[in-house]
Amino acid sequence: MDMKDGAPAPLRLRPELAICEHCDSVHQRGPLAPGEAADCRVCGATLYRRSRLDIDAMLALTVAALIVFVLANAAPIVTMQSAGVTTRGWLMTMVASAWSHGVGPVAAIAAGTVFLFPLAQLALYLFVLHAARLPARPKGFGAAMHGLRWLRPWSMVEVFLIGILVSIIKMSSLARVTAEAGLWGFGVLTILLTALSTFELRALWEIHDGR
Amino acid sequence: MADEPLIPRGAALGLIGCEACGLVVEQPPDAAPCPRCGHPLHARKPDSLTRSWAFLVAAFILYLPANLLPVLRSTKLFRSWSDTIMSGVVALWNDGAYDLAIVVFTASVVVPLLKMGALALLLVQVQRGSAQLPRERARLYRILEFIGHWSMLDVFAVALLIALVHFGSLANAEPGAGIVAFGAVVVLTMLATMSFDPRLIWDSTRIPDRRATDRLPT
Known part of the structure; x- marks a missing residue:
């Protein structure tokens, strides 16, 4: 417990401390x-x-979130009715439409923060949580953990959800816009991702240390 | 009160907590890989102030086109966004929609400016070696980290609106360059916030209490 100068023992670990x-x-x-x-x-x-x-509970949540993720993307988010024509909008068709109508960079940010990054997050969660149940740290565990830490601030499903609500309200003067199953899917996905983010990922590093 | 033990700081004891996995390591050589997770160990984020200032200045510069260029061009519709953000706010105000005008003004003009101003304040205070209100500045930084991505709301909403309008072939709505600049401001402000190292707030030698001692907590 003392810090005498002495011979510098390189990389002595102090797991009992937190900084x-x-x-x-x-x-x-x-x-x-x-x-x-x-x-x-x-x-x-x-x-x-x-x-x-x-x-185990985290693994179950991750699997549930993956299923909801697929549903939220497979189901339309909104239906629009105007002049007798009904159109349905999925996340990806809306991103594609935004891309082709001049907001390319914004569409790319949306595709990343609402689709790619959350999907990568869930896949990596699945991998590291499964790895935590194995007796030894599997290959790629470290990279997956660093990836999760990097992805965390760039996953914006919750912001997107509110963005949809705002645009639906703005559109309501022009056409009849109704929320569809996909919107509910994104709502549930937001809740599941928030629950997942309460988990202390760092604890997973310690699991294989003690074995 | 006076008996409360001083809480030492890692820098004074030569202890570094790994940024990625949290493991505490004694006196590692600079940028040595963490023995547990392999992340380079740094006492402070390298070049934190320079990087943070660079992102912040870029965000400040893009804030001008974000507010001066049109966000959305459309015929008669969506006055709150058409032309620039500010003229949209003025249009809403003149229409008598004072509440909506205030909401849009706050979300799109005031909050991004406050965020950049707050980060600039944190940076200047650190460079001056200020010892004032470190706890409050630490809290300010945590708030900045938390609200960072919420400014993306308007960007998503405009993009979705354009997508929806074209789906229904309802009207002619085209995005302006302002919305792309606005998205860039949000991303750059987030990067500037991430580059800042909040430990610098406490590094000022003039912060008297919680002074580092040579004792570890027992």
Whole structure:
């Protein structure tokens, strides 16, 4: 426990400590009950937390979210009726339409943050959670964990959901726009992704350390 | 009160917490890979201030076309977006839709400006070595991190609206360059926020309490 100068032993690990990412304060780790979080006493940021969900529950949630993801994309989001013509809009057809009507970069951002990144997130969750149940760390585990950390801020399903609602309201003066199953799908997907994000991913690094 | 032990800082003890996996390592050489996850270990994010300023200045510059160029061109419809964001707000106001005018003005003009201003304030304070209100500045940074992607709302809404209008061949609505600039402002502000290292807020030697000691917590 002391920090005498002495011979520099390179890369001594101190897994019993936690350092606040936001202010660099050093804290002693302690056990947490499910659903609890440890906050930094200096700056108030969350140091680490323990999810209410264990790995099996997380796996079940991930599979559920993948199914909902497929449904949300397979079902139309809105139907529009005007002058006797009914049109239905899926996520991908709307992105394609936005792409071909001059908002290419915006369409690309939407395709990434609403379709590609959440899908990649779910696939990686599936992989790392499955890996956590194996006796040893499989190949690619580290890359998958880093990928998940990188993807987290760029997944914007919840923002998109509110964006659809705003555009439906704006359109209501022009045509009869009704929400379809796909919109509900994105609503449920938002809830499932939020639940998944409460999980402390870092805890997965420790699982294979103890074995 | 005075007996409360001082909480040491990693920098003073030569301890680095891995940015990716959280493992605490004693005195690693600079940029050595974390023994657990392989991520390079840095005491502070490298070139944090330079990178953050670069993204922020780019965002500030693009904020001008985002507000001056048209967001959506359309005949008679969607006054709240047609032409520039500001003229849309003025049109809504003149129509008597004061509430909607205020909502659009807040979401599209005030919030992005506040976000960039707040980040600029954090950067300037760090460079001045300010010791004022570190806890409040830390909280401000966490708020910036949290609301970052919500400014994308207007961008998505405009893109969806254009898609819907063309589906139904209802009217003539074309996007303006303003909406692309606006999306770029949001992304650049997010990158600037991510590049900033909040630990710098606490690095000022003038912050008196919680001074680093040579003792580890027991």
